[in-house]
Amino acid sequence: MARLEDLPVWEREHLLHLRDEAPRFATTPWTEGPALGARRVALISTAGLHRRDDRPFTGGAGATEYRVIPADATAADLVMSHVSVNFDRSGFRRDLNVVFPLDRIKELAAEGAIGSVADFHYSFMGAPWPSTRFEPKARELAALLARDRVDAAVLIPV
Amino acid sequence: MREHTEVIRPPRALWVPFMLGRPFGVPDDAGFQRRVLLAALQLLDAPSGPILREFPDDAPDSAGDEERDGEACPVNFSRPRPIAEGQHALGQALAEEIAQLRPWHDLAMRRRGGGTSGLSGLAPEQAGAFLVAFLGNSAPANYRPEQALGVSLKHACDDLRAFYEDAAGAQPGRLSAAELEHWYYFGTVAGEVLRKLRRVCLNSGDRSVRLFAELTLLPRAVMHKASSQG
Numbered sequence: 001m002a003r004l005e006d007l008p009v010w011e012r013e014h015l016l017h018l019r020d021e022a023p024r025f026a027t028t029p030w031t032e033g034p035a036l037g038a039r040r041v042a043l044i045s046t047a048g049l050h051r052r053d054d055r056p057f058t059g060g061a062g063a064t065e066y067r068v069i070p071a072d073a074t075a076a077d078l079v080m081s082h083v084s085v086n087f088d089r090s091g092f093r094r095d096l097n098v099v100f101p102l103d104r105i106k107e108l109a110a111e112g113a114i115g116s117v118a119d120f121h122y123s124f125m126g127a128p129w130p131s132t133r134f135e136p137k138a139r140e141l142a143a144l145l146a147r148d149r150v151d152a153a154v155l156i157p158v
Numbered sequence: 159m160r161e162h163t164e165v166i167r168p169p170r171a172l173w174v175p176f177m178l179g180r181p182f183g184v185p186d187d188a189g190f191q192r193r194v195l196l197a198a199l200q201l202l203d204a205p206s207g208p209i210l211r212e213f214p215d216d217a218p219d220s221a222g223d224e225e226r227d228g229e230a231c232p233v234n235f236s237r238p239r240p241i242a243e244g245q246h247a248l249g250q251a252l253a254e255e256i257a258q259l260r261p262w263h264d265l266a267m268r269r270r271g272g273g274t275s276g277l278s279g280l281a282p283e284q285a286g287a288f289l290v291a292f293l294g295n296s297a298p299a300n301y302r303p304e305q306a307l308g309v310s311l312k313h314a315c316d317d318l319r320a321f322y323e324d325a326a327g328a329q330p331g332r333l334s335a336a337e338l339e340h341w342y343y344f345g346t347v348a349g350e351v352l353r354k355l356r357r358v359c360l361n362s363g364d365r366s367v368r369l370f371a372e373l374t375l376l377p378r379a380v381m382h383k384a385s386s387q388g
Contacts, residue, residue: 003175004161010382019161028167028208036202056277058309059369076272081316085377088179088335093266093274093323095185104188104195114199131166152202154195155168156181 011086023132034115039152041109042118042145043069046126047092047099047158048082056081057125064134066141069121073102083127087158099158118150126157160210167208170201174213177335183217190218219334248354249290251347256282262325269328275320277313278302282321285314289351292358297367308366311359312374318348343380352376353384 004012033039048057050067056079057063069078075096080089091098102121109117122141124134145153160173174194176183182191197213263282267273278285280301289311291298300307301314322342326333333341343349352375359371376384 002159002178004159006175006177008379008382011378014378015159016161019159019165022162022165024165025167028169030169030207033202036199039199039202041199052272052276056313058305074271076270079274079276079320081277081313083312083374085374086178086379088177088339089274089320090323090327090333090335090338091180091185093270093320094327097188097191098180098182098185101182101191101195104182104191107188107192108195108199113196152199154198158179158181 018129021130023130033151036114036152037112038115040116040118040148040150041105041114041152041154042148042150043100043102043105043121043154043156044141045100045121045123045156045158047123047156048080048125048127049078049100049123050081051077052079057083059083059127063125063128064137066122066124066137069100069102069123071102071106071117071119071121073121082125082158100156105154114152118145118148120144120148160212163210169207169209170204171208171210172198172201172213173210176217179335180217184219187218245290245293248293248347248351249287252286252290252351253283255347256286256321259322259325262328263321266324266328270324273320273324275317275324278310278317280314280317282318285318285321286348286351288314289318289355292355293351297362297364306366307364308368308370311367311370315352315375322346322348339377339379340383343376344383353380 004015007015044066049069050056051069051073054067057065057067058081078096078100080092080099097103100121100123105114105117108114124137128134163171163173172194174181174183182194184190193215194213197211201209201211260282263273275282278301280288284301288298288301292311297307300310302310319342323338326338326341343352356371356375359367359375362368362371
């Protein structure tokens with residue numbers, strides 16, 4: 001997320017238009033689980049990240065698919081193919097963790113602040129609109145997360 | 159954006175005041191990133207929701223980075239803005255520029271363990287030549303005929319930018335995100351090529367190429383700046 005008042009007027013207007021068009025939900029689901037120190041955590045990004053040898057993201061019918069990022073992936077393994085050019089990528093080029101904190105989550109697990117790190121993490125490419133288009137793939141991914149015994153997911157917009 | 163989260167109402171959300179593209183605030187600052195991540199994870203212990211919590215601090219070095227709309231760039235680039243005219247001269251100037259940046263890029267590769275390009279499978283010289291070829295009378299052959307030409311263009315553009323930004327990141331005197339964007343699009347031959355490319359591609363007979371030019375060839379900030387500069 002970012003601070004709207006820091007953006008130029010034309011960017012602000014564009015983003016407020018998207019806010020006005022964003023889907024509304026009648027209810028907000030609420031679930032609880034074990035304490036943080038016992039949770040198994042996965043990272044899910046919308047930055048269009050994937051392994052270098054995986055398929056780049058594109059628009060069209062496959063735009064809502066996700067890519068798998070194994071927990072042992074390194075910064076050198078990952079590239080970004082988000083279709084948008086309207087956000088900073090220079091931070092990502094210096095340090096993967098500013099977008100996808102794979103090292104940080106492993107450190108938290110080693111310290112015992114969280115229970116464990118999932119074996120697999122994931123990235124979508126957040127451009128498709130409206131975001132409700134992601135629902136079938138999100139449900140598919142939720143089942144995979146359950147099989148990985150994940151009970152906490154950090155959803156990371158870019 | 160907080161405004162969007164307020165209407166979508168997810169169960170737990172942490173609002174952070176960082177620039178788009180940097181959800182954990184700042185690169186190369188493990189301590190700060192850790193605080194942001196922990197603040198998000200601690201929402202799991204909230205007893206009820208929906209909850210939208212604000213992260214209290216700005217990113218440590220974000221002051222210069224937030225001037226994305228700045229009219230003036232505070233950096234004096236040693237290389238003057240290129241004035242190459244014609245497809246051939248532009249192609250040659252681009253190849254020279256890439257060769258000049260190559261050592262910096264290789265240094266960045268060694269530090270990071272790998273570069274951040276690799277979508278097109280083209281070397282930067284090839285990606286550059288592919289883009290310049292569009293400035294001629296007819297579009298070049300698609301290096302991956304199984305995908306739309308617009309997609310091939312997008313990947314070549316992304317790879318070229320990654321090469322330049324990786325190289326610039328290895329040079330002394332780190333540029334802010336806004337400075338880096340200004341340098342790439344207004345201070346390099348590559349930027350000149352991209353701005354010319356957009357004009358050509360908007361008139362392409364290929365729909366995928368037109369869409370690419372319209373939507374994702376240049377950042378909105380760059381288009382605004384270019385139009386205000388005439």
